[in-house]
Amino acid sequence: MVNADPRARLLELARESRASLSELSRLLGKNPAYLQQFVRKGSPRKLGEDERRALARFFGVDEGELGAPEDISSPGKSRRGEFLPVPRLALGASAGPGTLASEEAPVGAFQFSTRWLRGHGLDPAQLSAIRVEGDSMEATLRDGDEILVDRTPRAWRDGIHVVRTGDALLVKRLDLARPGTITLVSDNPAYRPIELPAEEVEVIGRVVWKSGRL
Template sequence: MPQSDMSPERARLLELSRERGVSLSSLSEMIGRNSAYLQQFIKRGTPRKLEEGDRGKLAQFFGVDQNELSGTMVKGNSYNAAPSSTESGFVHVPRIDISASAGPGALPDDEAPFDTFRFSQRWLEEQGLSGANLSVISVEGDSMEPLLNDGDEILVDRTPRAFRDGVHVVRLGETLMVKRVASAGAGRLALLSQNLAYPPVSVAVEDVEIIGRVVWKGGRI
């Protein structure tokens, strides 16, 4: 089906996938569907509309309002009112209104994007992050100082990857934290603070969920 003959939501999804440089099959697998799902949606019109959950996952990945993928775009949406995500050479990464505690812990509130950060597509490629599942959240507390300060914003790579030691956002119980995570042997992980006033915490692998790896930070001087 020529792009000019597609419905607006199909054309928009195809446009976004090309801009981000990620295949439709990869996007299909990301939302938990078979690899041909989005190809069939765009080229054959099956299904007629994406389910709300699928639209939400895709919208978060691309940093756009999910109405862009439903054919009912609403003017004046809040977080996507910044520079257009169609701007050549740039990717708009969603800012999520939650904090990962660098102290004793913080509970996540609303995980809906409220804004975006614009990153160079070339820079993302140089960092091995082209097509990655990225989001930006803030840091709360002082346990990761001087590496990460209270109020810093961090770019989190949430793409499923083999674990390696490094700075990660993790969920322990109902608490979201940013820590340096290291293998501790015998099925355990060490959650390490940069600030030596905070002692290491040892946890069983099955008790902690690794949300994503911290790959960039930004903050005020």
């Protein structure tokens, strides 16, 4: 299917998936305003082949809906509904003293089965993958593991989360037993719990999957 207005179709798909144009721009490795300029100002005049293919795969649609010529065989069509990319961010969540979270541009993506994501109640637009740094969460999470973080807004609960305290990004278990206080707990007994006022902790998301070397 070839859509006469790929810009309008892109906006429609973004709304359906609850993904912002700035998030999609980062998925493509572009500046946050890239797709906004494409849609609103017509610059660039058309999407590049790699960008069009990445978006088609993300949305699970034919490339023709995003402006591909009719004679192009679309990977988005052949793989429709099978896999979706989750952006891998160029930062680490410290399982140690803490790392600065200043760079959040995607540096690639992991492909996840659409069926697996839906089976676990996960919204692809709310997911990102980052690297674990340090040893405070051993043996659950090891230095260099990749973790999938679900940023869907919800009430806080116990479990492993990525949190921001000041400029530091941490991966810890949350202990919410004391009202007004969040205790950040490490799985490695060599590290003592960290107690902080709730207002000093920003919960980025819950860790829902990990991948690491044997």
